[in-house]
Amino acid sequence: MTTAPITESAHHDEVSHGTPWKEYFSFSTDHKVIGIQYLVTSFVFYLIGGVLAELVRTELATPASDFVSREVYNELFTMHATIMIFLWIIPSLTGGFGNFLVPLMIGAKDMAFPKLNAIAFWIIPPTSVLLLLSFFVGPASAGWTSYPPLSLITNKAGEAIWIASIILLGTSSIMAGLNFLVTILKMRIPSMPMNKMPLFCWSMLATSALQLVATPVLTGAMVLLGFDLIIGTAFFNPTGGGDPIVYQHMFWFYSHPAVYIMILPAFGMISEILPVHARKPIFGYQAIAYSSIAISFLGLIVWAHHMFTSGTPDWLRMFFMIATMVIAVPTGIKVFSWVATVWGGKLRLCSAMLFGMAFVSMFVVGGLSGVMVAAVPFDIHVHDTYFIVAHLHYVLFGGSVFGIYSGIYHWFPKMTGRMLNEPLGKLHWALTFVGFNMTFLPMHILGLQGMNRRVAEYDPQFATINMICTIGSYILAVSTVPFIINAIWSWIGGDKASDNPWQALTLEWTTPSPPPHENWEIEPVLVVGPYDYGKNHKMPVNMPPAKAEPVLATGSTTQDEGNPDVANENSEE
């Protein structure tokens, strides 16, 4: 088995005592602490958003509006989506995994701007408290898309708080994006050129570009919407001569790229996790790396596919339809490459791998429905129906959330120095997989048959299917229990993790678990490619330079062999 033998520092035991818990509540500038701060905070919001979702599903268990009032119902789904998107998926994927992994993967001591990093994180807790406080004044209730004029006339105080929160969270996201971009471009160890970078770093590069380019437009839209709301300007308000469609353009110019901000990091994690547990190199390194960049670019020119029924001119609908369909090609390349990576491997079916494979499996469903809704004539039928709800949950839950879980199972040992419990992990996986499909698969049918979204009541003909969805959502709620128990219990008393429990080859596994402050005592040198599995020979320990005490090195095959971009030369089986 290819391993990256590590000559550990003589001070190993003293270095890897982990971070004192108090530090997690401080303004720490250590990227690992910040990463874990992001992950834990966002997970708490996942649970809060989840409770809101269960309330929504409970209302929808029966056709009549009989559980909460219609006003409250609209508040529930608006806050559910807002919390899930802005306080769970974006912060956990970019802030959480991005922060923890990027410096470790490129051999850096920390992010380029550690203070900025800490500020970006510390914007989130007060903002989220602010957002939650809006429950006391009646929170925003115009959907997470907050289209005017509706958003200007319902629950104004809550809407104002919502706008302020989005501006603050957007600012945090821009700061984080800037930090990742500079870190990835400038802080790699000298022996790591771009084309030997782990694929997660490529995907974070693509993500950070989107954060930087798209988020300011959202901020702009929010400022204008806030003016309309608070001081009565008429940028978007038709009663004063404004144009509500302009808001939609500005909103989706950000929010379509935002869906890629929510999936590209997960793409990257899956590209790391599958090879490790399949004991096989990633299939088509360059294709996966460049397709991230392609998706990032194309993602900027497809936004109006959310507006096919808004009165968008015909030629624009056609342009955005074709651009949207084109994105399916780089996305397909990734999916096929992952399948080919797994194919013929020696699969270690641990929880991380199971979630990783489930990610591919579920994301494909969302990708296929995505291409379908890109076709304008069909989208005109299903737009704003449960078909869209199904699509977005297959990509965001089946994609992003499965990706996050996979990442947690995979990197938990590195983050905490403890192993997660495998049987509990598998139980978590099975419950999540079943609950997820039971909740969201039937929604495709609902949408096609005529059930619109964001409704508290519906036609009785849809009662059976909705009941199935609601039961599925309860299974999903239960599925988090084994995970939470597992995470807390393992963090405190789980088996001690070795430095490299998965025999993985990327740099983060060459340092102790958990890594010491500043990650390595001596800057690591890249001697083996990130995906060079399958060499199957015992490797001699890399001898350290004569002067120092034993150093860290990642592997010992010669540099040429460890080169992912020679991939194509030995491509035949």
Add this chain to the structure above:
Amino acid sequence: MNVPSSVATLIVGIAITLISVWVGQNNGLLPTAASVEAAQIDNLFNAMMAIATGLFLLVQGALLYSLFAFRKRKGDETDASPIHGNVPLEIVWTAIPSAIVLWLAIYSFDVYQSVNSGGFMGSDHMAHAQSKVVNVSNQTQLADMGSGMANPIDDSLVINVKGLQYAWLFYYDGTDIVSGDLHVPAGRPVELNINAQDVIHAFWVPEFRLKQDAVPGAETHLAFTPNKTGNYPIICAELCGAYHGAMKTRVIVETPEEYEAWYSSRIVATSDNASDVAEASPHAGHQMASLTLNPDNLKDLQTPSVASQEIQALLSSAEPLTAPNL
């Protein structure tokens, strides 16, 4: 019993193809098709469904097969073979999706063109005839033209639609008819000029497969030809407030004769009673609906909407003015 792998691949390929084609044709996922447009959109959907099924089976099959066939054997500590890629294969799985997507784009474009033949979707349409050519009082002329406001260019029935919290109002162009549900004759092209009074709504008839947002301060358009008589729901598809889910009415596709009868009865009712009310105040439209809505229809609605409750209330207060039932 060693089946050569190429034969196995062939069999799997044929099986996937057959299943996909079958699913494409027999998925039965869409409701009744009641417009000319619906048939074409359904064909597009079925084609996409077939392709999607094929890709779904391919990927899920490969993953599932791997899960069992390629699991690590106990005690095997070696890695799998170091395959880094395969250029011809990668070209294939770039080229085939590109071809599919290209074909799909052209096909969708084509369907869109023909569904949208009048160029009546979207807000960019300029040449719409708004003029009231036919005077309402001129009953004979109306009858000659087959009832309803005829678009001078083609035979389209033009109806102005207003969405408001939480009801739809249909103003038959060139007449004083205002109705809370949409009566149209089968087989005749209908053109809707859609507008909203307060917030954004969306006009959706699942059986027509057509949807168009109603935007305050702008006019949008939708054209279709119903071709199957019956009652179909009109659903508001854009979140418009607390009672969004209750914002429902229906489109009644009638035979030309039935439509004619309804139309004549409405012309009489509205021109007798209330033609001036419509102009009188901004709320007049709302009130008009109450005057011309058929109370029997309201009872049929599965979910009584607020709007209909409101209208019911108005109805009872304005009883003497209520139009005769069909």
